[in-house]
Amino acid sequence: xxxxxxxxxxxxxxxxxxxxxxxxxxxxxxxxxxxxxxxxxxxxxxxxxxxxxxxxxxxxxxxxxxxxxxxxxxxxxxxxxxxxxxxxxxxxxxxxxxxxxxxxxxxxxxxxxxxxxxxxxxxxxxxxxxxxxxxxxxxxxxxxxxxxxxxxxxxxxxxxxxxxxxxxxxxxxxxxxxxxxxxxxxxxxxxxxxxxxxxxxxxxxxxxxxxxxxxxxxxxxxxxxxxxxxxxxxxxxxxxxxxxxxxxxxxxxxxxxxxxxxxxxxxxxxxxxxxxxxxxxxxxxxxxxxxxxxxxxxxxxxxxxxxxxxxxxxxxxxxxxxxxxxxxxxxxxxxxxxxxxxxxxxxxxxxxxxxxxxxxxxxxxxxxxxxxxxxxxxxxxxxxxxxxxxxxxxxxxxxxxxxxxxxxxxxxxxxxxxxxxxxxxxxxxxxxxxxxxxxxxxxxx
Numbered sequence: 001x002x003x004x005x006x007x008x009x010x011x012x013x014x015x016x017x018x019x020x021x022x023x024x025x026x027x028x029x030x031x032x033x034x035x036x037x038x039x040x041x042x043x044x045x046x047x048x049x050x051x052x053x054x055x056x057x058x059x060x061x062x063x064x065x066x067x068x069x070x071x072x073x074x075x076x077x078x079x080x081x082x083x084x085x086x087x088x089x090x091x092x093x094x095x096x097x098x099x100x101x102x103x104x105x106x107x108x109x110x111x112x113x114x115x116x117x118x119x120x121x122x123x124x125x126x127x128x129x130x131x132x133x134x135x136x137x138x139x140x141x142x143x144x145x146x147x148x149x150x151x152x153x154x155x156x157x158x159x160x161x162x163x164x165x166x167x168x169x170x171x172x173x174x175x176x177x178x179x180x181x182x183x184x185x186x187x188x189x190x191x192x193x194x195x196x197x198x199x200x201x202x203x204x205x206x207x208x209x210x211x212x213x214x215x216x217x218x219x220x221x222x223x224x225x226x227x228x229x230x231x232x233x234x235x236x237x238x239x240x241x242x243x244x245x246x247x248x249x250x251x252x253x254x255x256x257x258x259x260x261x262x263x264x265x266x267x268x269x270x271x272x273x274x275x276x277x278x279x280x281x282x283x284x285x286x287x288x289x290x291x292x293x294x295x296x297x298x299x300x301x302x303x304x305x306x307x308x309x310x311x312x313x314x315x316x317x318x319x320x321x322x323x324x325x326x327x328x329x330x331x332x333x334x335x336x337x338x339x340x341x342x343x344x345x346x347x348x349x350x351x352x353x354x355x356x357x358x359x360x361x362x363x364x365x366x367x368x369x370x371x372x373x374x375x376x377x378x379x380x381x382x383x384x385x386x387x388x389x390x391x392x393x394x395x396x397x398x399x400x401x402x403x404x405x406x407x408x409x410x411x412x413x414x415x416x417x418x419x420x421x422x423x424x425x426x427x428x429x430x431x432x433x434x435x436x437x438x439x440x441x442x443x444x445x
Contacts, residue, residue, distance in 0.1 A: 056098070060161060073252065085134065095107065160189075211424065220246060283302055301410065322356055336386055
């Protein structure tokens with residue numbers, strides 16, 4: 001009896017520990033979308049996707065632990081799966097069966113099997129009886145996924161998933177696709193990528209608020225980075241200030257590898273070594289974004305290392321600044337981001353650069369004028385779609401002179417509104433005079 005009592009006490013203790021752990025996780029602001037976005041918003045997204053697909057079975061797999069591994073910040077759920085479920089743990093799956101004829105609408109979340117988890121390494125995970133906050137009527141374990149998927153396909157025939165050809169270098173997407181095909185016994189015949197991108201491109205007020213929080217935390221990181229800018233400092237030291245500031249201000253991770261590029265390094269568009277040394281007379285480009293509650297920011301500023309722009313540096317900077325301001329003014333419903341059309345934000349910026357750039361300087365952008373931002377720093381949107389209220393963009397014109405060791409880019413986050421746009425990253429100065437004043441203030445502090 002004593003042994004049995006000990007075992008029972010141990011089991012009760014484990015249960016209490018597990019419940020306490022789950023309650024603590026639920027209380028964390030970044031512990032899952034259910035803590036930041038209401039469960040019914042996820043439900044509306046699933047219903048909207050089902051309506052767009054029309055018939056068949058929609059199947060989506062979350063990332064496994066290995067597929068979602070993300071450096072020192074740990075597991076990161078596949079973004080589309082997270083967008084539809086708010087579930088952040090590995091090994092999950094989702095089925096959505098739109099209503100058809102006499103067949104009812106169904107949506108089922110499958111959680112990782114407890115037997116397959118390593119609690120010693122990752123702690124206890126969510127189980128079906130604890131998943132009510134996610135808003136699903138049916139929550140099962142992943143071991144039932146294949147059986148139920150094939151049963152639904154017998155009645156509804158068509159399989160919809162992320163069906164387009166996978167890039168050769170996207171091992172995680174290829175792995176998820178192969179697991180889905182194995183479970184279903186067939187290839188998806190309907191690709192959900194475009195209708196899902198259409199949903200994700202229009203942000204809800206809750207999403208905009210989360211992006212705004214990420215932007216503001218990133219701005220703190222920039223100011224702490226600027227405080228470390230000095231002749232002889234290293235790019236890595238500046239990056240450390242950026243990362244520390246953003247994390248202290250509430251970021252969970254970085255949305256992408258930061259770029260801290262002094263002098264000629266700034267002409268390398270995706271420079272990421274951050275191993276150079278700063279010198280007076282150089283300009284320093286910082287392109288970075290934090291991520292908070294899964295939503296990203298993306299901001300770029302270019303500053304003089306000495307704290308004051310040289311004559312040519314200011315001339316070039318102000319050319320980019322005018323292109324930037326004209327591009328922001330062109331962001332409105334009905335406009336498009338790229339291409340040669342008169343209402344293209346890119347064409348507006350390039351017209352300014354052709355007019356303002358000094359003779360002999362190539363004014364054409366070697367990169368896109370901007371991109372959508374949300375759960376990913378390059379969020380999906382249907383090709384060629386015009387801008388609409390609720391979209392969130394990063395706008396980033398630049399000029400690059402490799403032979404002179406100068407690269408200038410200015411990037412701000414904006415929300416498209418009914419009559420234009422709202423700049424979200426107003427906490428960082430943009431004009432040359434305001435930047436010099438800010439740098440002087442940082443040095444004085």
